[in-house]
Amino acid sequence: MSKSTRQMKLGAFLMTPGHHVAAWRFPGAEASEVLNLKFYKKLAQTAERGKFDMLFLADGYSVSEKYAEAVAQTVTVRPEPITLLSALAAVTDHVGLAGTVSTTYNEPYHVARKFASLDHLSSGRAAWNVVTSANPDEALNFNKESHLLHSLRYERAEEFLNVVTGLWDSWEDDAFLFDKENAAFADKNKLHTLHHKGEWFSVKGPLNVARPVQGYPVIIQAGSSEPGKELAARTAEVIFTAWQTLEEAQNFYSDVKGRLAKYGRSPEDLKIMPGVFPIIGRTEEEAKEKKALLEQLIPEEAGISLLSQLISFDLSPYPVDGPLPDLPELDQINGGKTRFTLLKDLAERENLTIRQLYERIAGARGHREILGTPEQIADQLEEWFLSGAADGFNIMPPYLPGGLEEFVDLVVPELQKRGLFRTEYTGTTLRDHLELKRPVHPAAFEDAAVLYSVN
């Protein structure tokens, strides 16, 4: 094969001390360091050494106490993403900084401001993973009795995003003059007030932070449901998604890319990056041994709890070595719908017991698991990348720091050798790395007013 000119994008999805639910028990996993900045600094610098496009942090607003033993057996505490990414901005130079912040329990003014600030402090490396909150435990921490219905969460998310991007456009890029002589700090004609009044939010603006270095921080989305896909097609620049098979991933890829044109967007304007959980060995045998060890380390109740949370259905009353019970219909699930379907189908297709299913998902959590030597790992990434299933991958190391170091030291060089991945950063911002356009300020268009969400 000749060298590819198209190169894959890579995110380092840092779930500490690893994505596998038993990661903290794995030899070498630094379980006691999950709140220590030095640990994250080392991870970030490893990712940067590996020329990753970005670090990626998930988030949640609760500790589930439903399964008491699971509280004892799993890692339930971690740094908050905005604080952690801001700290890492100061000790890295190139790698993007992507953080998850929910639209369900936040205010758009705060979110716009924090990401704008992070984008400035990092010289243009911020990304916002826009999610809705589907966990009933979270509602109880925000003055609610229950969480919003799926469809309402998406309505709110869409308006939230409009407000945030509108606030990022408060100042034109060249609004600041710094003209000491003429007492002109800013050109007041380049300040725009949003005056948003919608169904969910009333936000006047303007924002008290200059337009972000990247215009907008990169917008990432994870939802793969119907409203999720539509919102992504209109507004997302990266989709982080979960697929087990090449065919599913190809279908999703062509489905979402096909929706872009109606919003005046090109296929390159949206990068699709499925999650991948790689178990790397110097030999295939070593990789299999690691996998077996990880499975063996899963505390039973932690496994049941994780699976119950992923499918939004409590499996603890059922025999762990029996099959899944009859599950509710999809329309009665007010959690992550795509994940529910994916796991239910997997259990049926392969006739798995509860234990077998949680062992399967205790690492990748519904994402694609790949296993083998560095060459085999690279083969599996290359296959999806070259066959219309992915523009890149969000890499989910099973255990940290080892899983990331192995990927950087063993797999990245193999991808580089094949011309599939950069050998040096060529730009300075995350948009540069991802080959995404910088959003033009609406004032540059003739009829700028239509681009604001003035209701």
Place this chain on the structure above:
Amino acid sequence: MSKSTRQMKLGAFLMTPGHHVAAWRFPGAEASEVLNLKFYKKLAQTAERGKFDMLFLADGYSVSEKYAEAVAQTVTVRPEPITLLSALAAVTDHVGLAGTVSTTYNEPYHVARKFASLDHLSSGRAAWNVVTSANPDEALNFNKESHLLHSLRYERAEEFLNVVTGLWDSWEDDAFLFDKENAAFADKNKLHTLHHKGEWFSVKGPLNVARPVQGYPVIIQAGSSEPGKELAARTAEVIFTAWQTLEEAQNFYSDVKGRLAKYGRSPEDLKIMPGVFPIIGRTEEEAKEKKALLEQLIPEEAGISLLSQLISFDLSPYPVDGPLPDLPELDQINGGKTRFTLLKDLAERENLTIRQLYERIAGARGHREILGTPEQIADQLEEWFLSGAADGFNIMPPYLPGGLEEFVDLVVPELQKRGLFRTEYTGTTLRDHLELKRPVHPAAFEDAAVLYSVN
């Protein structure tokens, strides 16, 4: 005088590019760097070189457009404090990191979590300046038509603080075991759920961050009104306050310290740190020249705007070289009440015009201005410190980076020579620097339940 054993506490209140409204026009002020992390890193490292107890950041959630020329003539954009302090945590080792976050437009779960995270990432250097929002422009950015009445803001603030400290106590200090062998990450009996249901908030908990390194991040308050003083006496560990005269400061000091006993607290449990705006010259003449230059650089509309905002009353319709108009009664002011009274009294006492008054406050903004040689500056700090008016000071450099560098290089050595300030950090956390006790987890008390806000 023999060397004092009691030493003053110093905060570096960083308003960039300086506290004076014309700071950005001052020679050497780095006006274009107000969103650049390198600039703040230099400031933070300068403060740390000067052995400051902490950096201090104010905050606000709006750009006032009422005075169009003022938007053009003043600095209206700055980084958001939580992101900036987190970034600075990664490039400093000792200095405390104090950020302002309002209780009026935030959720306690988010605030508890971000400060807990910052406290871990900084190894115990976080402080929260607890404020209420009194600016009508801010309400419009958070789905409100107008801001809360003064008394309601304090009710909400008090409950907010209860929830936040309750969430910080979610995990006992020794809740985490990291016991790989026995699959025991945490001791589930050391997890406490808040179950708060109050007038303003319903927050179940627990928090998904371990108990902060400092137990609680240091609690700072700024309000000096009657409810502000009472809340501070019950809960604050530092008060940042504004007084012009020694007598006022002494009265406030003894008033607040006298309120502590009824909450079972000692005078040392609360440090009173008035703001001080120092204009430093190698000679007194040079200091006076700097002051004159700063006044000369104030754009007129920016001065009127600043003053109007500080007293919550629009002065723009009145002749700038005439006296203050008749102002409303104090009970009709729904803004900062203490500031209103202070400035009104100052104008009356000294018979000042609007211009003279804004020139007087364009730097210190109601705080104490001191001027002179390093020795004269030290004399003025020492006087208040030794006469029952202050436990330390929040230093407000007129222009940056110069104003902070002069304080560190010229005034700090003078204070050290007099035994009034540390020559080295002797502890590692901000509580160590401030000589504040680490809050004991309520579970250590016999009747722990009473310490939780269970309604």
